Amino acid sequence: MKHMLNFAEFLAQASVPDDVLNKTALILCDSIGAIVGGAAELEVRSLTEKFSSRSHGPAIIIGSKSLTDIKVAAFLNGTAGTTLEMDEGNQFCKGHPAMHVIPAALAEASVQKVSGKKLLTAITLGYEAAARVGIATSLRPSMHPHGTWGAIGAAVAVMHLRDASETQIYEVMNIAANLGLTTSRKTMLEGGTVRNVFAGISNKMGLIAADLVEVGYSGDRNGVGHVFGSVASDSFDDSALSDQLGERWEVMRNYFKMHSCCRYNHAALDVIEALQVKHPSMSTSEIKKVEVFTYGLAVELNDPAPRNVLAAKFSVPFAVATTLINGSSGVDSFTIDKVGDELITKLASKVRVFEDKVMSAQLPNKRPAKVKVYLKDERILEASTETNRGDWADPYSIEDIKSKYHSLTKRSWSLEQSDDVWNAIMRLEKAEDLSELFDAL
Secondary structure, X not given: OHHHHHHHHHHHHOOOOHHHHHHHHHHHHHHHHHHHHHHOOHHHHXXXXXXXXXXXXXXXXXXXXXXXXXXXXXXHXXXXXXXXXXXXXXXXXXXXXXXXXXXXXXXXXXXXXXXXXXXXXXXXXXXXXXHHHHHHEOOOOOOOXXXXXXXXXXXXXXXXXXXXXXXXXXXXXXXXXXXXXXXXXXXXXXXXXXXXXXXXXXXXXXXXXXXXXXXOOXXXXXXXXXXXXXXXXXXXXXXXXXXXXXXXXXXXXXXXOOOOOOHHHHHHHHHHHHHHHHOOOOOHHHEEEEEEEEOHHHHXXXXXXXXXXXXXXXXXXXXXXXHXXXXXXXXXHOOHHHHOOHHHHHHHOOEEEEEOHHHHOOOOOOOOEEEEEEEOOOOEEEEEEOOOOOOOOOXXXXXXXXXXXXXXXXXXXXXXXXXXXXXXXXXXXXXXXXXXXXXXX
């Protein structure tokens, strides 16, 4: 409990270094891209139409021209942002802090007069809260991390924008811990698309938790430790909340995604792309079988015949097959048409995934994989990697991230609007208010 109290004090008083705020701005750009891209999906458009027709308010539904209540906006934007599996993450907390924080922070900022630096600071601290709680806990293997500790991050970001005290920060974290979801890991493996709303619900719950604190509600005295040490998990290392606090910022240890699927696929896909570059004449019709050796969490994604797009994004065999056939692992390689493509399905059935315990032991610092492609002429093409591209050890360039951002925003925005939003975000630290960003959105 002492660590929790120290953490709440830090979150209430912290001064965030400029380089950390710059990284947060980049994460905000990337997250906006993921939201705009996801907002173009049919089910998200239908959900937006249903919810926006019932509520009115000042908050932007990103990727549309609609305004709505702040809690509805937070829910819809969080849902859109996870739909394509293109949002950033943090390998140490085994989840996606930014998408659990940013929609709530933006919604709250639409009704507050705050500077750009204030918004970036709120997002940074919300990310820190969510990620460190995730690091401290070992969720039950049957749970999906989305929608669990994310509400804590959203609540902290919102309370920072409201100039909350240390006591209020402590209280809101304990309340938000009780507002998480009992998420099923099977949703991602079986294509249960309810999984795509988990982050949206966390953002909405973060706003509700902040309101509850302000009108006098309370949580249990050690709600975070109890929920994530006894309810959602059997262990909670509260020392993780204060480990190198103020020296090691979790946004600096994030990863960005270029492959439009679960990150557990990414090491294998990095290897596949390297093999395609090295062997440009390789024909998928000549492939006899593919073997993927990787860490245990990735081996769980072994369904060769996923039933829908979400399940396909959590299938190593499908991800490998669609990347080999389409020469890309982007959004267009994970669509319902591709799920039903006979060539992809046939090749996916030839992909086998095996655990390498030496690789499993290297988590969370590394995410390794080795791939062997067996050809009908008896050749074996082989390559390996020690970690995914895009993480703190092998980061993508800003140009790479901006290119990805444009590839997603073009689904709904013109290049001019896309550039306007990117530039407004990159100027946020110096902005006296948020008018340029919200006008661009």
